[in-house]
Amino acid sequence: MAAAQDLTSTVTRDDAPLANPGTVVLSYRNAVGAVRDSVVTIWVRHWKPKNEWWDDRYDLMPHDARRSAGNGNGNGSGIVLTKEGLVMTNYHVVNGAQEIMLRARGSTEDIPAEIVGMDGATDVALLRAKSGTWQPATMTNSDSTEPGDVVLALGSPFGLEQTVTLGIVSATGRADIHGLASSLQDFIQTDAAINPGNSGGPLIDGRGRVIGMNTARYGGEGIGLAVPVNLALKVAEDLRKSGQVRRGFLGARLADVTDGVIAELKLGSAVKGAVVMQVEEGQPAAQAGLLPGDVITAVNGQAVTSRARFLMRMTTFQPGERVKLAFTRNNEMQDVMAALIEPPGTKPTPQALEWELLPGLRVVLVNEKLRNQLLLPKDFQALRALSDFKTADGALKVAAGDFILRVNGYGVTRSLEDSDEGFIERLRPKKPLVLLRLQQKSGAQIDIGFPLPAAK
Known part of the structure; x- marks a missing residue:
């Protein structure tokens, strides 16, 4: 992989819009065929005993002993990004693993893998297979995904490799889902069945292009959550470069614009964004001149309609970068430049000397x-x-x-x-x-x- 390239430009992409919306489709075999060789089964052996890893909040069924090769059982799934064997999966699938093995479709051989990096905040992990040539999946622009789009989930639920389920996008931008460890949330919600073992597998559109990474089954039946692939790839690229994700710090506490906030600040019902509730003294938000009551509506020209959208936009910026924040104050539009810093108290992972x-x-x-x-x-x-x-x-x-x-x-x-x-x-x-x-x-x-x- 050339040093000047990153995963966004290296992975196989197809961002063309979906054609013929509303057309009745009698089979999705072509879509499934386009991606199935890029879906791997992942099994792990943990250092911790099994009962410490069982957690209904995720699709993970951990085991405290190695399963025999070829028996079809797995702990999770993964998406192949490059032919050299970079594989993306969920943090909760491999966190704490003593041993990780990958199994390609139709193979009985388990290939050892190593962790390149992990990010618990977004529940993304990047693995590298130690041998073999792999079939990369085709990615598409997850920002173009809308409710009502047909989607399919692939993975190994309950150890049943290459299982395919069908549904639609129920919603986008789902955040503040309680009970999940990931603190940065911008999920695609789907009613395609997602079960234990699906974690880390792809959510694809009707053309077989990856729009998200299946992450959790929330509540009862019909509510599955996937990390948008745009976010997952951005995190994976940071992990590939340095083994960790560096995020710029603004120093402000924000909330959604609710009816109560609209009435109290006299914003007008048309205003959407993230309202500043508190500004930390001496931090970038205060230095840029933001005040409590300001409603941030855009970051570098990209609209934000909620606190979750604002946080997700900000995850793309690293310490040292400057961002342009558009906001309303007293019904007037303004903008400021803020210079982001390292989050207080964070220590970069030291290089081995x-x-x-x-x-x-x-x-x-x-x-x-x-x-x-x-x-x-x-x-x-x-x-x-x-x-x-x-x-x-x-x-x-x-x-x-x-x-x-x-x-x-x-x-x-x-x-x-x-x-x-x-x-x-x-x-x-x-x-x-x-x-x-x-x-x-x-x-x-x-x-x-x-x-x-x-x-x-």
């Missing part, structure tokens, strides 16, 4: 990002070897990718007060003999000893 533990043995400290990428437990602490390490006689002692758990009897556990440099310095062997406890790629733990190599 490279150190020399021994002459010729370079390692990195396992951090949160590395734990996510390598599917390690949250409390796993170790050093990871960056290349093979051999002693003077040519014997391989440490292989690239091995984890070092103990050095001369000392565990690789650090306190919050430890600096990286000070921690590594304390671990460096001072005695003539080096004793290491390794966790190899197979998962086996072994103890090895060898003379301390001479400095080069």
